[in-house]
Amino acid sequence: MSSITRLLSILELFSEAKPLLSVEDVGAELDCSTPTAYRYVRELVDAGLLVRFAGGDYGLGPRIIKLDYHLRVSDPLLAVGQPIMRELSEHSGFDIVMSRWYGNELVDTHRETHDASLDLRYGRGRPRPLFLGAAPKAILSTFPKAKLALLFDQYADEIAHSGLGATLDEFRASLLKIRRAGFYLSKDELEDGVSALASPLFTDESGEAVGSLAAIVPTQRLEFANLERLVESIKEAAARVSQRTRGLIESRQSGEVALPHGAARSKRSA
Structure with a gap:
């Protein structure tokens, strides 16, 4: 070292x-x-x-605080995602959380709060379990076979405990179902009384997610929620964040500046 x-x-x-x-x-x-x-x-x-x-x-x-500030303002997913998350939270009536997968860690990076009384165990920057809850399962469902095999070698016990399978084939089969659906709904997996519905986020065309967008629903409200509409809303919001993030990254790479509120882009002056 x-x-x-x-x-x-x-x-x-x-x-x-x-x-x-x-x-x-x-x-x-x-x-x-x-x-x-x-x-x-x-x-x-x-x-x-x-x-x-x-x-x-x-x-x-x-x-550390300064670096966190710079991360907030420079992260394209956050820049694009926050207004969309705010809009979704207002329309759905639920908290919306963005989570990111870094290496072999999963952390929440932003939360739009609708219900201030909802005290979540995990918040911005606090590492979460890799295989419990809606966010990690939505993200994992997009990973390539080789990456899933490496994770299974390292975390076989945790994966089995999460209900994703006791063998690599079962693990991949479980995630394939989630991938085809485009979302995952968890009920009391991470915290008692808290359910979540998550869809993956992408920053390029590789097909491998870097994060997820999730609606946090008190479990007792699930039976009264319009799940079909909520599923479509979270999938649509995640797709919108992903598409606009890719556009923002391409703009930065090409030297264009994306202005707020849908203003036209302009080339940086020399």
Whole structure:
């Protein structure tokens, strides 16, 4: 492992259970000497990625907040998706959540809230289970065979527990049904009393989703909801986000600037 990799891996040590770490904690986790751990921590403090508290422990620094802001404003899915999510939330009467698949992690990146009393366990940036709930299953259904085989090798027990199958063939067959439907409806899979209906999001023509759009429905309201209309709404919204995101990415790559509110695009000046 290179020094820069070890240095940045310190950021992965922080969690809800461990919001603060000492230099000794870092040394123990990285299996390095205290002076080396201190040098790594000092470099991260100088970069604004960590901050030292009065007791001597360290926490995540202000640069993280800045990076999160830049991620919000630069992510084409968020730029395109937020107004569509807001519109869908208002029309459907449900919360709408965007989730993204990064490597082997799934995180929520944005939520349009309609029901402020709905307290969800997972929020922006908090990693979610990879195989439970509507969002991951909608995304996984688009993955190619080779990628699914790798995931099954790594997470066979979790996949079986999620109800997606005890063998690779069963896993792929379950996801194929979801892929053909274009959506997945989960009931109390991730949280008791909470159901979700998700459809995949795409940023290119590869056919492999990078995220999902989901309507969050209190399970007790499912029997009163017009599921057929909700399914069509979430699929249509996801398709619209995907199409416009591809257009925005192509505009950025070609040097065009996409203006808000449907204004005409213009070439960047030299």
